[in-house]
Amino acid sequence: xxxxxxxxxxxxxxxxxxxxxxxxxxxxxxxxxxxxxxxxxxxxxxxxxxxxxxxxxxxxxxxxxxxxxxxxxxxxxxxxxxxxxxxxxxxxxxxxxxxxxxxxxxxxxxxxxxxxxxxxxxxxxxxxxxxxxxxxxxxxxxxxxxxxxxxxxxxxxxxxxxxxxxxxxxxxxxxxxxxxxxxxxxxxxxxxxxxxxxxxxxxxxxxxxxxxxxxxxxxxxxxxxxxxx
Amino acid sequence: xxxxxxxxxxxxxxxxxxxxxxxxxxxxxxxxxxxxxxxxxxxxxxxxxxxxxxxxxxxxxxxxxxxxxxxxxxxxxxxxxxxxxxxxxxxxxxxxxxxxxxxxxxxxxxxxxxxxxxxxxxxxxxxxxxxxxxxxxxxxxxxxxxxxxxxxxxxxxxxxxxxxxxxxxxxxxxxxxxxxxxxxxxxxxxxxxxxxxxxxxxxxxxxxxxxxxxxxxxxxxxxxxxxxxxxxxxxxxxxxxxxxxxxxxxxxxxxxxxxxxxxxxxxxxxxxxxxxxxxxxxxxxxxxxxxxxxxxxxxxxxxxxxxxxxxxxxxxxxxxxxxxxxxxxxxxxxxxxxxxxxxxxxxxxxxxxxxxxxxxxxxxxxxxxxxxxxxxxxxxxxxxxxxxxxxxxxxxxxxxxxxxxxx
Numbered sequence: 183x184x185x186x187x188x189x190x191x192x193x194x195x196x197x198x199x200x201x202x203x204x205x206x207x208x209x210x211x212x213x214x215x216x217x218x219x220x221x222x223x224x225x226x227x228x229x230x231x232x233x234x235x236x237x238x239x240x241x242x243x244x245x246x247x248x249x250x251x252x253x254x255x256x257x258x259x260x261x262x263x264x265x266x267x268x269x270x271x272x273x274x275x276x277x278x279x280x281x282x283x284x285x286x287x288x289x290x291x292x293x294x295x296x297x298x299x300x301x302x303x304x305x306x307x308x309x310x311x312x313x314x315x316x317x318x319x320x321x322x323x324x325x326x327x328x329x330x331x332x333x334x335x336x337x338x339x340x341x342x343x344x345x346x347x348x349x350x351x352x353x354x355x356x357x358x359x360x361x362x363x364x365x366x367x368x369x370x371x372x373x374x375x376x377x378x379x380x381x382x383x384x385x386x387x388x389x390x391x392x393x394x395x396x397x398x399x400x401x402x403x404x405x406x407x408x409x410x411x
Numbered sequence: 412x413x414x415x416x417x418x419x420x421x422x423x424x425x426x427x428x429x430x431x432x433x434x435x436x437x438x439x440x441x442x443x444x445x446x447x448x449x450x451x452x453x454x455x456x457x458x459x460x461x462x463x464x465x466x467x468x469x470x471x472x473x474x475x476x477x478x479x480x481x482x483x484x485x486x487x488x489x490x491x492x493x494x495x496x497x498x499x500x501x502x503x504x505x506x507x508x509x510x511x512x513x514x515x516x517x518x519x520x521x522x523x524x525x526x527x528x529x530x531x532x533x534x535x536x537x538x539x540x541x542x543x544x545x546x547x548x549x550x551x552x553x554x555x556x557x558x559x560x561x562x563x564x565x566x567x568x569x570x571x572x573x574x575x576x577x578x579x580x581x582x583x584x585x586x587x588x589x590x591x592x593x594x595x596x597x598x599x600x601x602x603x604x605x606x607x608x609x610x611x612x613x614x615x616x617x618x619x620x621x622x623x624x625x626x627x628x629x630x631x632x633x634x635x636x637x638x639x640x641x642x643x644x645x646x647x648x649x650x651x652x653x654x655x656x657x658x659x660x661x662x663x664x665x666x667x668x669x670x671x672x673x674x675x676x677x678x679x680x681x682x683x684x685x686x687x688x689x690x691x692x693x694x695x696x697x698x699x700x701x702x703x704x705x706x707x708x709x710x711x712x713x714x715x716x717x718x719x720x721x722x723x724x725x726x727x728x729x730x731x732x733x734x735x736x737x738x739x740x741x742x743x744x745x746x747x748x749x750x751x752x753x754x755x756x757x758x759x760x761x762x763x764x765x766x767x768x769x770x771x772x773x774x775x776x777x778x779x780x781x782x783x784x785x786x787x788x789x790x791x792x793x794x795x796x797x798x799x800x801x802x803x804x805x806x807x808x809x810x811x812x813x814x815x816x817x818x
Contacts, residue, residue: 234811239714239811240810260719260720260721263714267718268717278708278711281709282416282420283419287412287415291412292717294412295722296717
């Protein structure tokens with residue numbers, strides 16, 4: 183397997199002196215293509231910070247994130263935008279769909295940014311929404327969908343641009359347990375069928391059971407790793 | 412998609428969008444009306460100053476206006492009038508002999524400006540023939556003792572129609588005071604204090620004879636077919652009519668104080684415009700910022716999924732542009748309707764004098780292309796300018812902070 187993302191000595195500190203908070207401290211992590219990895223830890227352990235740094239949403243205080251061997255810290259703002267657009271798919275805890283766009287338009291937007299032609303966009307949107315079980319609901323706006331359906335649209339939006347890796351921050355936290363498990367089943371299926379790389383954060387034991395790799399974080403430090411092959 | 416998003420974002424909070432648009436619309440409407448009123452007032456002032464008596468342009472001996480010396484006359488009047496009568500530029504022209512003099516009645520006396528005029532030509536240039544309120548206008552074939560005075564002068568002299576008035580002027584040949592008896596044949600009312608109180612009109616030949624200036628005159632007033640041309644100091648006609656001895660000038664040169672006043676009225680439009688624009692801009696900035704603060708997380712999402720900051724900046728500008736265009740359409744409709752309505756009613760200044768010019772006419776706001784094209788372009792440009800700050804703010808949002816704990 184090839185390495186998709188690698189972090190080397192990745193740290194994120196807030197404040198200084200006596201008020202210095204090490205949200206993340208020298209994390210070395212390698213994500214291989216096709217992995218289904220869970221970042222596990224209690225609240226405040228640094229899960230979200232780690233995902234933000236991997237996704238280029240924040241700058242590390244120290245260390246580096248490498249994409250295909252290239253450090254992204256050297257990227258300009260525009261390059262970082264392009265990096266997120268072309269290589270990273272995000273799934274947010276609170277769905278975070280654009281409320282004025284329909285389910286199809288939410289998925290289509292990122293492909294517009296990529297400059298993909300209209301017919302290809304429409305084909306991919308139709309396929310993805312069907313895969314996540316939302317065929318026939320393409321024109322509905324987020325307010326017309328349930329929480330589970332909105333998160334399915336978020337998964338479709340994250341995957342439709344065909345990124346190298348999908349980062350999901352507690353994607354099931356706002357869903358009831360059954361809907362959350364259904365969503366996770368769907369993500370597992372997409373991982374196994376399409377080989378899509380998933381990294382998600384969670385502290386839900388039921389969800390951890392589905393992950394093939396678990397990375398335990400505590401106080402910003404990788405405490406241990408666990409693989410279930 | 413940017414336009415699509417911008418339009419839907421504006422529709423998201425319709426009340427706020429409407430109120431923000433109204434700030435722009437009403438500012439534009441107020442500006443259209445203000446410009447219309449000021450344009451109309453400026454035109455009225457010019458018309459009052461020129462068409463009431465003075466004429467669009469005048470010809471004088473070169474040093475006359477500076478010295479007001481009655482010996483500074485010019486001749487070849489008949490030839491000049493022929494030339495003017497045939498000119499394609501000139502609507503009408505009239506010769507005048509002018510002198511400072513004294514009028515005396517049995518009750519009082521008063522210093523006045525004596526004006527010798529050609530009645531038929533004068534009637535085509537000034538409004539004198541139309542403002543006679545008692546008695547008759549001067550008749551070139553009538554008595555040589557005809558005298559037209561203003562209603563205020565008549566009051567001051569306690570004179571009535573038919574009363575005898577002695578008029579004294581300075582004869583330029585024998586350097587003596589020339590006194591002759593006239594009878595009040597008419598009383599006029601320009602509703603302009605300067606004329607109503609200080610002017611006395613007699614027949615031109617009589618004035619020339621009393622002043623001892625032969626066939627010469629002091630002033631030749633003319634109206635142009637296109638009045639606005641009088642504002643051009645380099646009008647070819649003025650050069651044609653001028654020579655070493657005499658000079659032809661339009662009203663801005665003849666009445667610099669009025670020209671200055673009009674410049675000030677134009678500045679006042681600019682000042683009103685700036686005030687309205689600043690208020691509108693603050694409203695736009697406020698509206699957009701409220702909208703941006705409500706959508707910070709959304710911008711975080713857009714940035715997170717790969718939207719470039721430039722695109723986000725463009726999205727806010729697109730919202731401002733759509734808001735501005737919509738508001739301008741409403742503002743133009745409101746502005747035109749209000750201006751037309753006020754024009755129908757009219758604004759009556761009751762003869763109030765501004766810069767020595769009486770606003771005798773009811774002022775009716777005017778609509779012109781500048782209000783319908785230039786003002787909206789300015790409003791749109793300034794609306795976009797007001798959007799730059801919120802747009803830049805949105806484009807600087809840090810996605811990690813915007814998304815907070817939801818990634």
